[in-house]
Each structure stands twice: as structure tokens, then as C-alpha cells.
Amino acid sequence: MKLIIRKLITLIITLLVISFLSFAAFSLIPGDAALTRLGQDATPQQLAALRAEMGLDDPLPERYADWLAGALRGDFGESYRYEGTTVASLLSQRLPVTVLLAVLSLIMITAVSLPLGIACARYSGKWLDILVNQLTQLAMAIPPFFLGMILTYVFGLTLRWFQPGDFTQPSEDLAACLSYLAFPALAVALPKIAMVVRFLRGSVLSEMGKDYVRTAFSKGNSENGVLYGHVLGNAMIPVVTFFAMVIAEILAGSIVVEQVFSVPGVGRLLISSISDRDYPVVQAIVLYVAAATVLINFAVDLLYQLLDPRVREA
Amino acid sequence: MKKNHLLLGVMTFLLSAALCACGGGKNAEESSAGAAQTDAGAQESGNTLSEGTPVPGGRLVFGMTQDLASLDPHIETDAGTRDVVFNLYEGLVKPASDGSFLPAVASDYVISDDAKVYTFTLRDGITFHDGTPVTIEDVKYSIDRYAEIQGESSAFSIVSEAVIVDEKTLEIHLKESYSELLPMMTLAIIPAANDDPAGTPVGTGPFRFVSYTPGQNLILEKYDGYWQEGLPSLDEVEFKFIADVDTAYMELQAGTIDILKYLTAAQAQTLSGDYQIVEGSMNLVHAMYLNSEYGPLSDARVRQALCYAVDRDAVNQFLFGGKSRIIGSHMIPAMSVYYEPEAAGVYTYDPQKARELLAEAGYPDGFDLTITVPSSYSQHVDTAQIIAEQLSQVGVRASISQVEWSSWLENVYQGGEFEATVIGFDGTLAPSDWLMKYTTGDTKNFMHYSNEEYDRVFEEAYASVDETVKAEKYKEAQMILARDAAAVYIEDPVNLVAVSRNFGGYTFYPTAAEDMSLIYQIGQ
Numbered sequence: 001m002k003l004i005i006r007k008l009i010t011l012i013i014t015l016l017v018i019s020f021l022s023f024a025a026f027s028l029i030p031g032d033a034a035l036t037r038l039g040q041d042a043t044p045q046q047l048a049a050l051r052a053e054m055g056l057d058d059p060l061p062e063r064y065a066d067w068l069a070g071a072l073r074g075d076f077g078e079s080y081r082y083e084g085t086t087v088a089s090l091l092s093q094r095l096p097v098t099v100l101l102a103v104l105s106l107i108m109i110t111a112v113s114l115p116l117g118i119a120c121a122r123y124s125g126k127w128l129d130i131l132v133n134q135l136t137q138l139a140m141a142i143p144p145f146f147l148g149m150i151l152t153y154v155f156g157l158t159l160r161w162f163q164p165g166d167f168t169q170p171s172e173d174l175a176a177c178l179s180y181l182a183f184p185a186l187a188v189a190l191p192k193i194a195m196v197v198r199f200l201r202g203s204v205l206s207e208m209g210k211d212y213v214r215t216a217f218s219k220g221n222s223e224n225g226v227l228y229g230h231v232l233g234n235a236m237i238p239v240v241t242f243f244a245m246v247i248a249e250i251l252a253g254s255i256v257v258e259q260v261f262s263v264p265g266v267g268r269l270l271i272s273s274i275s276d277r278d279y280p281v282v283q284a285i286v287l288y289v290a291a292a293t294v295l296i297n298f299a300v301d302l303l304y305q306l307l308d309p310r311v312r313e314a
Numbered sequence: 315m316k317k318n319h320l321l322l323g324v325m326t327f328l329l330s331a332a333l334c335a336c337g338g339g340k341n342a343e344e345s346s347a348g349a350a351q352t353d354a355g356a357q358e359s360g361n362t363l364s365e366g367t368p369v370p371g372g373r374l375v376f377g378m379t380q381d382l383a384s385l386d387p388h389i390e391t392d393a394g395t396r397d398v399v400f401n402l403y404e405g406l407v408k409p410a411s412d413g414s415f416l417p418a419v420a421s422d423y424v425i426s427d428d429a430k431v432y433t434f435t436l437r438d439g440i441t442f443h444d445g446t447p448v449t450i451e452d453v454k455y456s457i458d459r460y461a462e463i464q465g466e467s468s469a470f471s472i473v474s475e476a477v478i479v480d481e482k483t484l485e486i487h488l489k490e491s492y493s494e495l496l497p498m499m500t501l502a503i504i505p506a507a508n509d510d511p512a513g514t515p516v517g518t519g520p521f522r523f524v525s526y527t528p529g530q531n532l533i534l535e536k537y538d539g540y541w542q543e544g545l546p547s548l549d550e551v552e553f554k555f556i557a558d559v560d561t562a563y564m565e566l567q568a569g570t571i572d573i574l575k576y577l578t579a580a581q582a583q584t585l586s587g588d589y590q591i592v593e594g595s596m597n598l599v600h601a602m603y604l605n606s607e608y609g610p611l612s613d614a615r616v617r618q619a620l621c622y623a624v625d626r627d628a629v630n631q632f633l634f635g636g637k638s639r640i641i642g643s644h645m646i647p648a649m650s651v652y653y654e655p656e657a658a659g660v661y662t663y664d665p666q667k668a669r670e671l672l673a674e675a676g677y678p679d680g681f682d683l684t685i686t687v688p689s690s691y692s693q694h695v696d697t698a699q700i701i702a703e704q705l706s707q708v709g710v711r712a713s714i715s716q717v718e719w720s721s722w723l724e725n726v727y728q729g730g731e732f733e734a735t736v737i738g739f740d741g742t743l744a745p746s747d748w749l750m751k752y753t754t755g756d757t758k759n760f761m762h763y764s765n766e767e768y769d770r771v772f773e774e775a776y777a778s779v780d781e782t783v784k785a786e787k788y789k790e791a792q793m794i795l796a797r798d799a800a801a802v803y804i805e806d807p808v809n810l811v812a813v814s815r816n817f818g819g820y821t822f823y824p825t826a827a828e829d830m831s832l833i834y835q836i837g838q
Contacts, residue, residue, distance in 0.1 A: 031720025035728065037383055044757060045465035046389070047728075082528040083384055084513045090528060152564055165556065165565030259558050262565065264530050272381070272529060272557060275690070277720050 007301075011294045018290045019071070019283060023064050026279055032056055033080035033277040054080055067283060081278040090269065091284055096170050097181075098265035101258075102250040104178065104185035105192070109246065113193045117200025117239075122227060124205060136194035148187045148260030155183055165262045184261040188254045192246050199242050203235040237307055244300040248293040372835035373550040374817060376828065377562045377571035381529055381555045386512035387502030388460045393597075393740045396826035398553050401534060403502030403517035406434045406453065409743055413648065413824045415496045418541075419448060419503045419518055429493040429779045432486040433479075441539050442505050443522035450478050455506035457486070467757060469747065470498055493779050497744040520546040520831035529555060534830070546831035547819070559692075572814040579635035582810045589812040593637060594822035596809045598738030599644050599748070600693075602685065602701055602802040607762040608733045610681045617799035619671035621661040623708040626804050628663075629700050633693065637808035643792035644739070645748055646806045648824035651781075652745040654789035657796040657803075668708040680709030685734045686726055689716035697804065698736040730760045738807070743825050745788045746776050752800055761801065768794045 034050040051057055055066065070077055076087035120129045142150075156164040162183055168176040207213065208231060216226045255267035266285055273281040383395040387403045406420040417423060420434040440448045457476040464470040472492050477485045488495065508516050515523045520542070521534035532553040536546050554571055556562040563581055566574045569588070582591045602624070610616045630638045639647050642657035672680060685702060687694045695716060702712035712734075717725070726732040741748040751758040753769050768791060775787030796803070813820045819833045 029721075031718065031722075031724045035723045036720050038389075043465050043468050045467055046463070049465075079528070083386070084510070085528055093527070149560070149564075156568055157564070163570055164568040165554070165561070165570035166568075260561055262556055262561055268557065269529060275718065275720065 003301075007294075007298045011291065011298075014294050015287060015290055019068070019287055020064060022283060022286045023067065023279070024060065026277070026282065027060050031277055033279065036276050037081060067280070071283075071287070076284045077280045079273075079278055079281050081273065081276040081281070087280045087284045090281060091266070091288070093169075094264055094266050094269050095288075097177075097263060098251065098258075098267065100170055100177070101181050101185055101188065101254070101263060101265060102247070104181055105188040105250055106247065108185060108189035109192050109196060112189075113196035113200065116193075117197040118204060118227070118232070120197060120201040121204035121208070122223075124201070129201075132197060136197050139190045139194035142191070144187065144191065144254070144256045145260050147190060148184070148257050151183055151187050152260065167262060167264065181263065184254075184257050184263050187257045187261070188250060192250075196239065196242065196246070200235065200239050203238050204231060207231045207235045233307060237304065240300060240303055240307065244296050248289075248296050251292045251296075252289045367837040368547060368818065368834035369837040370547050370834070371549045372547075372817075373552070374548055374573065374830065374833060375552045375554050375571045376830070377566060377574040378553050378555050379557065379559050379562055379576070381557075382526070382532065384512050385515045385523070385526060385532075387504065387515075387517070388456075388463045388511070393826040397828040398532060399502070399515075400519070400827040401521040401551070401830050402515055402519045402523060403504065404519050405500035405502060407496055407499050409497075409500060409823060409825050409827060411821050411823050411829070413650065413743055415500075415743075419453065423496075423499075425493070425495075427779075429491045429495075430488045432488075432495055432499070434484050434486070434499075436482045436484070437541060440518060440541050442518055443516050443537055443539075444505070445539065446505065446507075448503060448505075448518060450481050450484055452506050453484050453503055454478055456501065456503045459504075460501045469744075469750070473498075491777060491779050493781065493784065494744040494746055494776075497742045497747070500743075521551060524550075529557075531555060540831075542831075547834035548830060551830045566812055569814070572817055573811065573820065575809055575811040577810040577812055579633075579637070579810065582812070585812055588815055590815060592811045592813055592820055592822075594809045594811065595639060595646065595648060596738065596807045597646050597648060597824060597826070598740055598806060599641065599646060600638075600697070600736075600738040600804050600807050601644075602698070602734050602736050602804070603761050604734050604799075604801055605730065605732055605762055606764065606800075607730075610675070610677055610683075611733070613675045614798050615671045615675040616677060616681075617802075618661070619668040619675070619708065620705065620710070620802050621799045622664045622671065623668035623710065624701055624704050624802050624804070625663040628704070629697055630805050632700060633696055634805070634808045637810075638805035639808075640805050641803050643796040643803055644752065644801070645745070645788075645792050646741075646824070648806075649743070649745060649748070652785050652788045654792040657792050660793075660796040661799075665708050672708065672710075677709075680711060683710055683712045683733055684715050685712055685736060686715045686717055686722065686732045687736050688719045688722040690719050693807065694736045694738070701736065701802070727760050730762060740826060745784075746772075749788065749791055749795075750776075752795060763800050765794065765798055765800075768798070768800075 032051070034047055034054060034056060038046055038050060055063060058066075067077070079085045079087055079090055082090065116132060120132050123129055152164050155161045162180055167180050170177040204227070213226060213231060216230045221229065252267065254265075255271055257263070258265045258268040259271070266288070269281065270285045272278075273285070378394065378398070380392075380394045382398060383392050385399065385402075387399055404418040406418065407415040407423065408418040410416045417437070419437060419440060421437040422435045424433045426432070434453075436448065436450055436453065442448060454476045457473070461470055461473060472488050472490065472495070474487045474489045477487060479485055486495070486499075502517055504511055505516055508514065518541070520537060520540045522537040524533040524535050526532045534551045534553075536549050540546070556565060556571075562571070562574055563577070565571050566589070567586070576596070577585075577591070585591065602620070604611045604617055604620070606612055606617075626640050627636070630636050630640060640658050641647070642660050643654060645653050645657075647653050647655070672678065683705065685698045687698045689695060695714070698714050702714055705712040722735075726735050739748070739751075749772060750756055752761070752763050752765070753759065753772050754764040754766075771787055771791045771794060775784055775791060778784040778787060795801075809822070811820060816836055817833055818836050821829055821832050823829065
């Protein structure tokens, strides 16, 4: 209970600091939302009027205080870029998509990388390990947008397993949405699978060399018995940490993959909001990403306690 | 972005190599046959693409690489947005594809001899998308609202008032004689009763609003009560926003979108036979604009030297396969009445002459020049790179500074803080809209250009009521800009549009308009 309260306080402080930093950073960069919305042909009067309406003329602390007052009540205001559209409605269209994409890719990552990583460690130096080692190296070396393009070309344009750009909202048809998202999810998952496999393999192998393993063998345990009964629990601890980082990254929306596959998720919204100087939207997304990261780390802390009794005692 | 393109290029190369290897001779034949057909089609029908039997109905997806600024027609400002809302709204008059004006919400108009009073007659039986008849009060409301939003300093402030004469007639009174008012009277007529024009757009155009999802799409459907008989042909149009140009091209190849414009020459060549490529123009004055207050550039000889040093044909060849129209002043060829063709020939590529002029102006060893370009527009960045290379041949040490679009707007365009910049300007069908930005002290004169002779000639042209005199004066003004080298004018870039073979009737306009009402489905 104490732990939860401590974590909650950390969460609040983190969010406050991050939101202020991103707010301040935005007022340093040139260009503002009024100018971007009105473009080349705007007259000075139109600009002045829109700036006043958006409150861009007010000093920074005042604007931040206004924003914070709204955010605390759960009101993130209206988008500067899309007149009359609330930030909440923009995000509520996109969050489910990004979360679905993240869940799909997580399933892929877990389903493939855990067995593969363990198998590589079990048969290290054998042909399977060597082959997977080559493949994972390749998967990590390809830049994500290029991987996305290759997948689009192969599965979309050549095999026609999906139609690039023909995305269906999950609320309209969940099955159609998932079958489209499978391909961007694959693009997100492939490099991560490669990383987790290598990480897990390394972690298991380094555990295998420790004294307790020799003891376990001398007690008459079989190879599998040692691996699953003794080694894996210890080997998983660093992998779980790594997994947490991956989850936080995916939940923030894979900007590049969303762009290449035309998936209307949070990542794409973040990029366009930054270039449109749409502060309210950027602030809300930054908060979401920060909160997701902190919460996942919290979950990992709890998980440690399950995996490792030593943490529980401390 | 740059890296992105490079890799795409490499990939395209690899893929095409692979395709050729496995029996691609046929492929090449097909695409060249397709190109020949396109040429024939374009010649036959001028600026319209038409073949096949029209079938009423159908749904079309139009790919857009930028989102809309706003659906409120009176505050909309960028060309991409105007392209789209052209289908929703109409003014008292509307532009035709030849640059003339068709009566729309008005059935007729009369311009007084001194061009100070314009009288419009409301079209009988015309209705808004919600079925209510358009009243003369709606017309006045729209004009007043537009005037208020545009503000005191805008070109529209020449209108002193809109006067309702009777329930069918409205007079527009001007503060002074002005014969270029019609392009402004394309301003959208909207119902006075609608208090949320941006959220629930209602107009009199051929299509009516269905839904708008920010960052994703705008969906329009056929308006059955449209005043032009037989239009539109399509039942539904989706404008789909795809932020990334390479992704948009992939979606075109996949058949998700039916029309995509602004293709590169390479993309147009590799596209399959399912699409026709139609060639039009982007209606832009693409140029390297100069800050006349920056030391060396304040000397006309230096600016002229830059014009001699830049090989416009090389830019055109490299970026557009030589298909763009070379220009020499600030007017597009499509504005045929006002366009001065001779301006394009004032400078020819002549590095020797450029070096002489630089020496004469006191810069025998050249000078430093920073070219600021918005990084998100590869067309401008690429042009700047070619120009920088060419300028180095005459000793001008040009460096390129890539900035974000918002920074460009704030620092270069609003602040006027730059040395040179590569950008394209669009404009309305009023010639003054293109040329006014060069007059001394104009709010849009970010180049700080000032030339007494130009100011005088422009003023004469602007005030002139006689069309012939007006056209002559505007042409004279363009020649002054060319000879004084106000900017290094390059071209009006070619607009390569891919249109699915399932559709016909794609039409180019000399102004921002993507007219979906003329597009029809082709029977198989």
C-alpha cells in the first residue's frame, strides 16, 4: 500500500515536470498555431485576431496555469489546428487504434521471441542458433520505414493480402481492422522480436554458467529441468525490464510505421500536431506517453516482486 | 525526407530490376503505349480528360497530401483547402476551367461603366444543401461576413457596401473604380441561419457535406437539388488525407485512391496501365525570391547576375522532366489575358555575363548567400540545391538553410528576415492578386522590393477600367519585374495527375479548384 502511494506521488510529479517542460519548449521554437492555420495569405489583422482568440499573446506562466487548471478537470481544451474539435475527441479516435496495434505487436513479440530465445540458448552454437542470429541481425539493421515499405510492397501490392491505405476503424468492423493492423504490427514487432531473442539468449546463457546451475545438475536434474525450473526465472528479470521499455515505446505510437501504413494512430497525430504547433494536442499526447511509461515501470516493479523473492524482502 | 526519398529510389530501382529480370520486356511496352495514349487524349480534349461512356453514380477517392485548414469558406486560405471546398460552395459567380466566370448563385450580373457598381440578380429557385431557398439576405449576409473576416487591410476592403435593391437584386458599391471584382465575388454564399459554418458546412455547390474526420478524410455526397442539370455524375467523393507522399503513391498503386496529383516525373513513368497521367500546371510562380534589402541584392545588377547564372531549363529538366512552363515574371501562363510571354526571354543562361555584372557591381569575387527553404517541400529543397550549385559557378557562395514550415512562415514570410528563399506563390484569377506584393510597403511584400516605376504602372493597371489598357499595363509591370530582376523566376511547375481508368472528366482549372462535379465513372 505504501509502495502504491509512493508511486502515485512520483507519477504526479513526473507528469507536472514533463508537461511544463514540453509547454516551455514549445514557446521557444519559432512559428505558432495561428500562423500555420492561416498560411501564406493571412492578413496581419486575421493573425492578430486568431492569436488573441487562442490566447497566444498571454505570458507563458499564465497559459500554463490555464492549461493545467483545465487538465486537472480532465478538460484538455480545443485543438488549435482543427477548429471546434476537442482534444479529447481527437485522441479518443486514435488511442484505440494505437492500443490495438500495440497489443497485436506485443502478442507477436511474446509468441515468437520467448520460445525462440530459449531455444537459441538451449541449442547455442547449433544450426538453429546460427540461423536465428543472422536473421535477428538483419531485422535490427533494417530501418523501420524501409521495413514498412517492403512489407507493403510484398503483402499489399504483390500478394494483395491487404490493401494499403484501406484502414477500417475498430468501431466499424473489428475483424477488418485487425486483419489490416496485422501488417503494421508485424513491422513494429520484427525488430523488437530480434532484440528480445538476442537479449533472452544472452541472459539465459550467462545464468547457465553460474554456480547454482552446477549444483542443480549435480542434484540429478535433467537439462530441461534446470533450464525451466531454475535458470529461466532468473534469466527473465532483465528481459522483463527490457520488455517494459518496448511496451512503453509501442504504446507511444510507432510514428514511422503509422505513417507508412496510413494507420490513424497517436504517433501520426503527434507528428502533425508538432508541425502545426497544435499545443493542446501535443500536451495531451505527451501526458499520455509519460503516464503510460510511469505506469508500466510501476507494473514491472510489482512483477519483480513476483519473480524475485529477494526484492520482496528488501 | 531527403533520406527517405533516396532510399525509396534505391528500392524502386531494386524492385524494377527484379521485375525486368523476370520477364519485364512486356511491362516496358505497356507503359510506353500508355504514355502515347495519354498524349493523344490530352491533345484531343484540351484541358479535360475524357474518354469512354459515362455511367451515372459511383464513388471516387481523391488523395490529398495535406489536411484542410478549415471548412469555413470565408476564412479558408490555402490552395489545397480551396481545391476541395470548391465542390461545396459557390459564389454569385464561379470560375470556369478557361478562367472566365459563370453566373452561379446569381443568374446574371451587370457592371456599371465606371466599374463602381456591380448589380447581381439572384438565380430563380436556387437552394442550399438543406433544401431552403437562397434569399437575397443570405447573399448580403455572406458578403458582409466575408468582408468582416478579411478585415480592413485586405483587398476586399475596396467594397464599401452591399445594398439589397429588391428580393432578387443586390448591388455592390465600391469605394473606387475597380474592374477586377468578379474573382472576389466567387466568395461562398452561405445561409445566414447557420451559426456553425465550419462544423456543419452548408452551401449551394454540386456536393454536400457528409462527414469530416481530422487527419483522415472528408466525405461529400451528390446534392440532388443542384441547379446545373445533370451534374454531378458521381454519388460520393472521399478526399483522403495521407501525410506522406510516398505512402500516398503506394495507396494509388494499390487502388485505394483513384486520383493523386503532384506526381514526380519518375512516379508518373513507373505507374501501371490502370492509370492515365494527365498533365496540367500547378498554377504557381516558382522562383527564388530575393530580399532587396540584403546588401549585395539591393543592387539590380547583382540580381540580374543571379538570373543569368541560374539555368532554369536545367531545373525544369531535372525536377519535372522538362515539362514545366519556364516563366520570367510573376504571372502564370494560364492567366492568358494578362500574361506577358516575352518576360520569359529576358534572361538566358549565361554565366560569363553573370560574372561581368557581378564585377561591375563591385563583387568580382562573389558574395555569400543563404537560401532558406521549407524542408517539408522537396520540390523547393531540390530546386535550391540545383541553384546553389549553379551559383557557385559564378563565384556566389550559396548555402542552404532548411527550416520547418512554421518557422518559414514566421521568419521569412511574416518577418522578412532572409536573404533568398525558394517558394511557389499561387493567386486568384485577379491579376492584381499576383502582382500587388511587389508594390512598395504592401503587407505581403516580404521581399522589401521597391521600385517607383513599378508602383506607378501597377497603380495605373489596377485603377484602369478598360480591359485592354489594364492588360497592357499589367504586362508592362511584369516586364519591369523581369528587367529589374525582382526575383529569379523559374517556372510554373507541371502538375502530373494520375487518374484511374475507371473515371473520366478530370479537368484542370487556372485557379485552385478540383472540380468533382465533372468527373464520371466509365462503363466497362
